[in-house]
Amino acid sequence: MVFNRNGEGNGIGQTARDFFGSTKVKYFIAGAVCAYAAKKICETEAAHDFAVNLTAGALDIKDSVEESIENIREDAEDIHTEAQEKQQIEIFGPEDLEDEDEEDLEDEDEDKE
Numbered sequence: 001m002v003f004n005r006n007g008e009g010n011g012i013g014q015t016a017r018d019f020f021g022s023t024k025v026k027y028f029i030a031g032a033v034c035a036y037a038a039k040k041i042c043e044t045e046a047a048h049d050f051a052v053n054l055t056a057g058a059l060d061i062k063d064s065v066e067e068s069i070e071n072i073r074e075d076a077e078d079i080h081t082e083a084q085e086k087q088q089i090e091i092f093g094p095e096d097l098e099d100e101d102e103e104d105l106e107d108e109d110e111d112k113e
Contacts (some may be wrong), residue, residue: 019025043045 020029
C-alpha cells in the first residue's frame, strides 16, 4: 500500500525500506557493486601482469604435458616393436628372423640406389 491523503497505509519511506530490504534486491545491488569493482580491478596494470604470467605458466604446463605424452608414445611404440619381434621369434625361431633381417637390409640398399 502507498501513502494516501488520510495518512493511512505505508509511507514512501516505508515502501523504499521494504523494497531495499528485499533479499533479491540486496543480491542484485551486491552483484552490481562486485561487477563494477571487478571491472576496475581488471583494468589495473597489476591485473594485466598477473594475467600474462598466468597464461605463460599455463603454456609452460601445456608444453610439458605434450612432451610427456610424446615420450609415452615413443615408449609404447618401442614396446610394441619389441613385442612383435618377440612374437616373430616365438613363431619362426631366431634363425628365420635373422634371414628376414638380412633380406630387409638388402632391399633397403637396392631402394637407395
